Amino acid sequence: MFPLTRHSVLLSIASPEEPQRRRGLEVLAEAYWRPVYKYLRLRWGAAAEEAEDLTQGFFARALEKGFFAQYDPQRARFRTWLRTCLDGFVSNERAAARRLKRGGGAALLPLDFAEAEAELAGSAAWPEADVEERFRREWVRALFAGAVAELQEECRAAGKGVRFALFERYDLDPPPEGRPTYAQLAGDFALPVTQVTNHLSAVRRDFRRLVLARLRAATGSEDEFRAEARDLLGGMPP
């Protein structure tokens, strides 16, 4: 599912082989398309249809022109650089005042815009001062959502559905009255408390592994990966 590691995504995008370039783009798009779409809707004020076209168009143009390959890790975080590219792309598209017809008029990537639109319900426009942080938050949300889906699939395939169920009850979606104790979980799942502890430890370890793998693929350099990992784990000093 996620074989590209160690920033090889950026190398793939620069590859002369079209299939490899496209694979790299798919991985990047998976991590970034939702933040991109929401940014277009809430920062650029694009209507849903225009934002869909611009999102597809942006990634199509990236594949066509290979501009992600020009990224220089010395100058900015990849996330910030991508947003700068996006701003330039949207400005040009709007100035030309033309509808986007990239990828031969067909959608390049199978993106679920309806789901992203549902997530936007009731959201206010992003104020200028908050753009960087909002974009980061959406990017983290997309990163986690992908890792959770992959974790669920891994647990299901390994016949460890109970692990994911415990993770869901304790970390992902605890009841509104608050997190259950391990003893309560043990009672509910008819397991010894020690097994609940072990399952939760293992599933969190797997979740961390999946998040870090995605993070590594979605960042531009080892330094950036480490910086982003530190941010995700609480902003500790190096």
Added chain:
Amino acid sequence: MKLADAAVERLQEALDWPDLSGTRYEPVDVLGRGGMGTVYRARDRELGREVAVKIVRGTDTAPATAERLLHEARVLARLEHPGLVPVHDAGVLPDGRAYYVMRLVRGTCLDEHVAALGPAPGPRLRIFLRVCEAVAFAHAHGVVHRDLKPQNVMVGPFGEVLVMDWGVARVLDFEERTGTGTATATGTGTGAGTVMGTPGYMAPEQAAGGAASADQRSDVYALGAILRFLCADSGRRMPRPLSAIVEKALAEDPERRYAGVPVLQADVAAFLSAEPVSVHRENVLERLARLLDKYRTAVFLVLAYLVMRMALLLWAG
């Protein structure tokens, strides 16, 4: 998959959640995060009590951080005092992170607690004396804190005062303590040139020469800064004997500071009991005011007696 903001926050927490499988502790929630690690409230299943577990952060794989955390545990383990948090256990988790288990301390940091104290100096100085007791005890056992500040002092709901965060403490050996041999010290990545401490509370020699140059008098300086914080925060003008104590403790030159915490402690206790302090020569008026303050009950009784006598004399005659 749609994730709400709260779910994203919980997942972020889960990323750093420690793997306590194989131990008797079950993490409950996060109590706080510091530069070195995260402190969790945890349940000790064997003894059925709550404890605090301090654990190195998930991404911090630097051996120096693990060593520093275990160093803190060892420092605390050798100091048994009511003003210091007792350590129950220490080790390395299956995920490679160092941890130690200590008593769960409930309370607020001194910088927040002062707001509840009111402007009178008495309660503030009594807390300060308790901090001095703990630090003096550590010094007597060859341990220098090196990062004393109000945020590292915890005041509990029953008035207990605890000095926390011994992560950069320096353990002096016997010769250095007694001045009978070559100075050596153990610490964690805190040798010459490494600056550890907090601006505003860090002694000048510590800021200039690195953590290795810090000794008991560096802690005296930090205590002076804490005393200044406590007195300045009250909003009242600091009495001259007290400002002389602060000035002495905060002297630039370590040689000009109090030679040790007990001497500083004695001066503050003297001020609190309306006794003269060693670092301030009072004038006649100050002496009179101090004596009036010290013997105010007796003075009040004598005055009341005289007024009553006068009233009786006037009534009788």
